[in-house]
Amino acid sequence: MIINSVIFVLKNYGIEKICILFLSKTNFIMIRTIFFAFTFLFSALGVAQTTISGKVTDEQNQPIPGASIQISATTVGTVTDFNGEFNLSTDQNLPFKIIISSIGFTSQTIALSSAQSIEIQLKEETTSLGEIIISASRTPERIFESPVTVERFGLKEIKNTASVDFYDGLENLKGVDINTNSLTFKSINTRGFAAFANTRFVQLIDGMDNAAPALNFPLGNLLGMTEIDVQSVELLPGASSALYGANAFNGILFMRSKNPFDFEGISTYAKSGMTSQKAAGDNVFWDLGIRVAKKFSDKFAAKANFSYLKGTDWFAVSEENVLNPGTGRELPNYDGLNVYGDEVSTNIRAVGLALAENGIIPAAAVNLLPNESVSRTGYLERDLTNYEAESVKFDAALHYRPFADDFEIIYQGKIGKGATIYQGANRYSLKNFFLQQHKIEFKNDNFFVRGYMTDEDAGDSYDMRFTGINVNRYWKTDQQWFGEYAGAYVQSTLGGASSEQAHNIARQAADTGRLIPGTPEFEQAFNTVTTNADLATGSQFRDASQLYHADANYNFSHLIDFADIQVGGSYRTYRLNSFGTIFTDYDGPISYSELGLYTQIQKQLMDERLKLTGSLRYDKSELFEGQVTPRFSVGYTAGANRNHNLRASIQTAFRNPTTQDLYIGLDVGRAILVGSAENNLDRYQRTFNVNNSVANGGEATATISARDAYENSFLASSVQAGAPVASNVGLVKPEQAIAYEIGYRGQLGKFEIDLSGYYTDYTDFIANQNVIVPLYGQVGDNSQSLAALESDDFKVFQTYTNAKSGVQSYGASIAIATKVFNGFDLSGNYTYADFEQEDPDFRAGFNTPKHKFKASFGHTELVKNFGFNFSYRWSDSYFWQASFGDGNIPSITVLDAQLNYTVPSLKSIFKVGAANLSGEEYYTAYGTGLIGTQLYVSWTINNF
Structure with a gap:
């Protein structure tokens, strides 16, 4: 009943209209004013009776920002500010205990009998094995005891990353691949079969899937989370369907934001620098953000975030002939990789036959025309887009604890607008792409019930291939152009020209008067085409698709002693509405739904050294038969000091065909894409x-x-x-897999080691033919x-x-971390990944290097308040297969570096850094722009 009520509210409230307000400066100020006026009304909900203050430092008496101070057995707490200081106000009467904790330090519990000011010194942990994660089992547990492989990226890693932002920094995690589509759109993947349209990988932000409903995959962090609001990032490589349902197939990324009850205050950052690429030159970029959070009482807290990024994207300028690699524009049937409009081609002798039938040329002249295809002259990609990269994000959340305990009601709204380039079957210029999400959640330590909706609007986006095709047609029809080409070829041949000369003369004749980029005539044609959604004459794609989702989970551990038992479920409805430009929704939106139910039992034995976990899930799409996906894992903690953990798991997974697999109906030039529902x-x-x-x-x-x-x-x-x-x-049906995994995580002397191996066997592998x-x-x-x-x-x-035949993937990875030279952090990891297929004609699109190595070296406090970090990564060459094109990806070597300086009096961290310090340009997918160097400086205030 609660879930249905939440879905009804989300479908009918009409809140999508508010998202346009923040697009102007005036209205953003209005929102800010209304927001604080609204939250002020709740400031009298509770009256503080007790105040505890103090300071938290490390063993060198340096302040620890962001340390958690929490009243034991409650959710009441706060965190230290940039100077390690805190004030905790509560209406709970003394005496009580407080727990002081921070990632990387040993927690302390202190009993208090009176209001006082205290000083706490935390000891540094030698490893990260004690860090708490939630994603692996949907319940808090130490990463050391996780039943499956998990990677974590927390506040410390965000601060120390040498990448330009935290999302890019995820690439340094073991087993993680990031494919760069553009400056603002990067796609995360694990364990192979990568694509920009990565429907095998799920990305959750505060429990919400931020995949665009029509695209069915996330656009990286283009419309995601602001860096200063990130509390933690957890990544599960491999199959996770047993707990998280369809499409949690290759992996799942969890990003959690900061709760305003725990993280108060105003935080902000300003980042600027330069992108440098041979094709694009040197271009300035800006990245600005602010977070405002206030705990008004033990019952009510609120926050808001805003960020703005603007820069110039990586130019894609390859003119390689995809029809005949190694050749160029000299061939009559030329189709350049980043050249559009030249996909239109025809057999020139067939054109001659038509001309002869109409009496335009003599029948005898037909034999003078070669029996080969000729393509129209195309436009360079750089002539069809301005390469503007932009991301504007705003989100706000209201948190209410009616009983001042762990029961919490949350409303969260996220809206974003962006400009980027997406490479799918074609290259798309996403302009004013708009995405909004709204969530209502009820939760405590034992359960949650949430419902959310996602709504997208393609804005002024367009297909660059069809822009080139239809700008040509706007000027001159294909029939006229090829007719003039054939006539000029015949005339020049009769005049004694060679075949090569005749082709050149014919193209010059047919191209006479062609629209030149930069001229008013071209701009008029361009604007006409890119605002027309009929691909026969235009290139705009329209979309207003929506997704409605509700899920719930209950943990019975507080009621049942013998085991930790959870039950849960989810319900999702897609509403596809592309107005016939992407899907076959010519006569109105297409809707279909999916349902999932799951349970998990976890039991610890042998003095809590042995942990057994079993999960079972049932999913049903209205278009397919139901799917059952069990998972079983075992973990054993060994050693007198409990510092060695062995794990093994068998997981099943499934993947429903995506919205596009089912209902697409799109002519992309080289082929017509048609779904098989x-x-x-x-x-x-x-x-x-x-x-x-x-x-x-x-x-x-x-x-x-x-x-x-x-x-x-x-x-x-x-x-x-x-x-x-x-x-x-x-016809397409759900894909299934069985994944086997073993691993070890532990401490050997000064070394922290994490290694794993996996083997996955796929059945009914979803593929294109x-x-x-x-x-x-x-x-x-x-x-x-x-x-x-x-x-x-x-x-x-x-x-x-x-696929009619089997597909198998397998791999292994190892990560080692230690401290050297009295406090320097040194880590490295290696990943091996490969696959096999029985059918040699099957295009699996593995798109993953077989070998990858990454390393990091740095110090958080080389001298007082000064730290640095270097990150190195190398990956093997591999072959990229995708609908846009197939090609070799050379081996890459990338070095990132950063220096940071903390100024406690300003509550500030200053950072200067460089991504791809060597300047050697590279790319991670066939058809994208080469990635150059990105230099940056940043100033972050009060981020803890």
Whole structure:
């Protein structure tokens, strides 16, 4: 009942309208004023009766910012400020105990009988094994005892990262890959099969999946969390479906923000610097943010965050001919990697036949035309976008504890607007892309119930490939351009020109009067095309899709002694609304729902050295049969000092086909993408002109549907090989996997060691299959369908299906950390990853280097208030496979560095750093811009 009520509120409240307010400076000031006026009304909800103050320092008497001071057996507490000082006010009467803790230090418990000022000195822990995590079992436990591999990135790591921001710093974690799509959009992945559209990896922010509903994957941190509001980041590599459901397949990232009850005050940062790339030159970027939080009483607290980033993206300028690698523009059928419009090509002799039929050229002249394809002249990517990178984020949260205990009610709203480049089947310029989320949550230490909605708006985004194609067509139709090309070729050949000379003359003739970038005529065409959502004449894509989600969890550990038992469930509804520009939602939004239920039992035995964990989940999509995913793990703590932990687990996972796997209907130039939901097959229908009307029964056009792609098509690879065979593509169904993992985490002398190995066996691996649909005839008729292939009367479709053969991935990793030379932090990790497939024609898209090595060296306090860090990473070369293009990714070596200086009197940290210090440009995916150097300086105030 509660879940249904929450969903009803989220669907009907209409709060999406408020998100546009912050887009102007005036309205942001208005929001700020209203926010504080509103929170002021709650300031009288509680009256403090007791005040405890004090200071927390380390063994060198240096202050410890962000240390937690909490009243024992309650959720009442605070944290130390930048100077290590705190004030704790409560209406709870003395005596009571307080617990003082901070990551990297041993906790202390102090009994208090009177209000007083105290000083506490915490001892530094020699390892991070005592750090508390929540994600592995949905309950607090030491990372040392986690039943599965887990990586953690906390406040200390954020402060010391040599990367430009905390999200980039995650790349230094063991086993983690970050593929850079653009300056503001980076995609995290673990354990292979990476893609920018990474639907195998889930990203949760305060429990909310921040995947865009239509895209079905997160846009990195473009619309995510502000750095100064991050409390911790946890990452689970590998399968996690048993607890987290569909798509928690390769891994899951948890980001938790700071609770205003614990982290009060105003924090801010300013960051600026320069991006440097050969193609783009040197460009300034800015990154600014502020966090305001106030605990008004033991019952009410609130916070708000705002951040703004603006810079210039990495230019993508490759002109490699994707149809014939190693060649350039000299070939008549040229298709440049980052050149758009040249995807439109046709057989020039077929054009001559049409001209001869209409009496434009003599029939005898047709034989002068070569039997080869010719492409239109395209535009460079840099002519079709301004490479603006922007991210604007605002979020606010109201926290209410009606009984001043651990029961809490939270409203959280997040809105963001951005500009970036996304590479999927094509390259897309995302302009004014807008995403909002709103959540209501009820929770205490034993349960939570939350409901949230996600709403996206594509804004002024457009497809750069179709921009090039349709700017060409705006100026001159394909029929006219190819006709002029063929006529000029014939004339120049009759005049004695060679074939190469004739092609050059023909292109010059057909391109006469072509629109030149930068001219008013080009700008008019560009604006007309990018604001038109019909891909036959435009390139804009529209989207207003939504996602509604509710989930709940209850832990019975306070009621049951013999084991820790949890139960939970989730419900999700997708509402796809692209107005027919992405999905086949021509006649209105498409909706479908998913339901999941799970339970987990955890038991400790043998003096709490042995931990057994079993989980079981059932998920049901209305489009597919239900899926059951169990997980079992065992962990054993060994050694007299309990400093060695062995773990092993068997996990099953599944992945539902994505929104695009099911309902996409999109022509991307090189192919038409069509989803394979049963009710989608007849939704997509297109009519095309044919070259050989005689073979088509005298008809000049032919209509085909998505059903033809699955039921009447040739395998594209067989046509390319010259021996066409039927494709026999099956409709997509959920993907399943069984993952086996073993690991060790412990301390050997001064060394902290974490190692693991895994093997994953996939069934029904979701994949794309390119097929060729003849515009007439039936595949296998050995007549009309083959005539269609010979006359270029066919269309290439990309279908969504499952691999018919098995796929396996496996790998291992090891991380070692220690302190050397009296306090210097030294760490390193190595990861090996590989896969196998039984079908050599299957394109798995593993997209992951086989070998990776990362290292870090630094000191948080080299001299008083001065620290530094160097981060190094190397990865092996690998082959990238994706719908945009396939190509080799060279080996990369990257060095990041930072120096930081703390000024306690200003409550400030100043940092200067560089990402890719060597300046050697590299890329992590085929088709993206080369990544250059990013230099930065930052000033952070009161972030603890």
